[in-house]
Amino acid sequence: MAAALEISGLTRRFGGVTALAGVDLSLLPGEVLGLIGPNGSGKTSLFNVLSGHYAPDAGAVRLDGRDIAGWAPRRIARAGVTRSFQNLRLLKRLSLYENLRAATHSAASGRELFWQSRAAKRRERSQLMDLLALFGLEDKADDAPGALTLVEMRQLEIARLLAARPRLVLLDEPAAGMTPAETARISRIIAEHVLPGRSVIVIEHKMPLITALCRRIAVLQAGVKIADGPARAVLDDPLVRQSYFGSRPC
Incomplete structure (x- = not known):
């Protein structure tokens, strides 16, 4: 199967x-990868780089065979890549x-939006309201995000990702600041839903979330990939335990 x-x-x-030193990594269609490492590991x-906010100094990033390295963020979003942020x-x-509608439009071309018919606009509203309902947020559709709890904000962020109809999703610490129950x-x-x-690809320091979602884990340290493989084998690797867990049990 092609990557x-x-x-x-x-x-x-x-x-x-x-920050990144010759990193090699691949992801199969439908695969979920956990990406872990100490703070500052890259x-x-x-x-x-994957989302276009930084251009690489060297190397290639191929999405379905196309090298997207150095593309602008909006062009990468249109190609089917969306991401969340730790903050x-x-x-x-x-x-x-309107947050969801903005995400939908960021992944669409100007031509698609210009020629959007009234019927298409009605379908878009129906789809976005259904997406809010999926997360139990439909009654707050007209509210500002500041009225939400942390978990609801994260749910809205996930809904925004899905609104863009992505093929590749990058989640950066989706459980940051959450209690174990919220995590x-x-x-x-x-x-x-995702x-x-x-x-x-999921970045997260909370191992219960990583092990629940990811069968495969890759580990970065000082910009270098030091491990990549089945989750349990990687977490039991002595080098990983020393560099990331300080030799503590995982």
């Missing part, structure tokens, strides 16, 4: 600091419905 995403020799530097830098980036001045809840939401039919 949905293939990263080869990916390198990104910031002055004298190398995980978010990798997401920033929520919701549009605070817009309603929940379990967002994990179930991701499993039920994973089916999509390729997904």
